[in-house]
Amino acid sequence: MHFTVLGAGAMGLRYGVLLQEAGNQVDFVDTWQTNVDQIHRQGGVYVSRDHQNRHLVPVKVSTPEDYHDDPDVWVVFTKQMQLADFLTRTAHAFNDHQYVLTCMNGMGHVEKLLHYFKPEKLLAGTALVATVLNGPGDVDFIGARGAGTMNLANYTEQPDDMTHRIVTELDKCQFHPNLTTNFRGTLLAKVVFNSVVNTLCTLFEITMGEFAAYPGADELSRQLIDEAYDVCERDGVTMLNTRAEELASVNYVSKVANPLHYPSMYQDMSHNRPTEVDYINGYLVKLGQKYHYQAKTHAFLTHLVHLAETTRQASTATEHDTEQNVQDATEQASQQASA
Incomplete structure (x- = not known):
């Protein structure tokens, strides 16, 4: 083919x-x-x-x-x-x-x-x-x-x-x-997975295995999964997994399949590229609003990722300005010495 x-x-x-x-x-x-x-x-x-x-x-x-x-x-x-x-x-x-x-x-x-x-x-x-x-x-x-x-x-x-x-x-x-x-259920299974692992690993700059090793990881995952499933069920989506199976999937991939992996959202953040959080956690927030359901945890995480993006960009800009000032001062000193 x-x-x-x-x-x-x-x-x-x-x-x-x-x-x-x-x-x-x-x-x-x-x-x-x-x-x-x-x-x-x-x-x-x-x-x-x-x-x-x-x-x-x-x-x-x-x-x-x-x-x-x-x-x-x-x-x-x-x-x-x-x-x-x-x-x-x-x-x-x-x-x-x-x-x-x-x-x-x-x-x-x-x-x-x-x-x-x-x-x-x-x-x-x-x-x-x-x-x-x-x-x-x-x-x-x-x-x-x-x-x-x-x-x-x-x-x-x-x-x-x-x-x-x-x-x-x-x-x-x-x-x-x-x-x-099951078209929508298939797509949303990964959205829910990413809304937990990608977002939390990105915010704390950790691997999937490091997240899973935290004693409270299951509680964090369960809160986000429950909120996401509440949204999807209101939209009439039949999910591929039960809530318990989705948690098990998060744990298996994080602990066994890819414990050393930094998710793609982290890779974008670490290179100062825009993340896809609005299409993951943010999507669940907007879908919930359609049914007057407030996915507050997902909304909070969406804001945190954007805050992290903003502060990283500001920090990068400051570092660039500092490097430029040092370069300008060095060139000026060199010119004065030559004079």
Whole structure:
């Protein structure tokens, strides 16, 4: 099959590289010019697993404007806030016979994708797969091969032959795809998971294992899970897991599958990039308001993440100003000495 991955970041590269290794034709499209240029210069992407066995994997990458091929399936892994622009720039390559698969974090992407793809050709899901982008053209797969899992569903909740073919290819990559017929329940399961682990690990700059080791972790998780489930149930969503099963999932991934992993929201925060908290905890807050339910804990955490973003940006700006002042003073002193 022919796959084209939109977004050559951590998750996009992991899915694309493994699909390529499984014998598929895979292209990458990315809007980060530095990343595209670096991959071109080095002839591919450097891939490690758990910081070891770093090796170059040849891949084909281009910017949206330069891409004109016709894949069977688009695989979309961008940040929520970047998706609309990404799709606009790539729209010339979309057509009615193509399928699209996405396992992005948060909520809001499905509506944007439906502007370009038919409902019966849209598959969306969740991926409990830990990956880190070390820098342009350099990715680290976290966890042993086959350690991750994923759930996916058709938007119409009616799997067709192409859906099963896609699932087969994902299974070859050892993503362990679980095909469901519960579209919203599938997506919201990951939103709830991320609203606990991603947000708390980001705020306290800790790994998932460090969070799980805290004696009060279950109490924190349960409070957020209960509030999220209260929201989802008011919206008529049938969740994939019970509340107890969702807590067990948080604990298993944090303690066993990826205890050394820093979630993607932390990675964004640590690099002073905007986080997706509005599409995760913030989404649950807004959905609750629709039914006059106040998801107060999620609202509080959303504000805390934005506060952390603001203070980090201010600190970075101050450090930059200080460095510039030192540089200016040094240059001035040098000029005076020369005079």
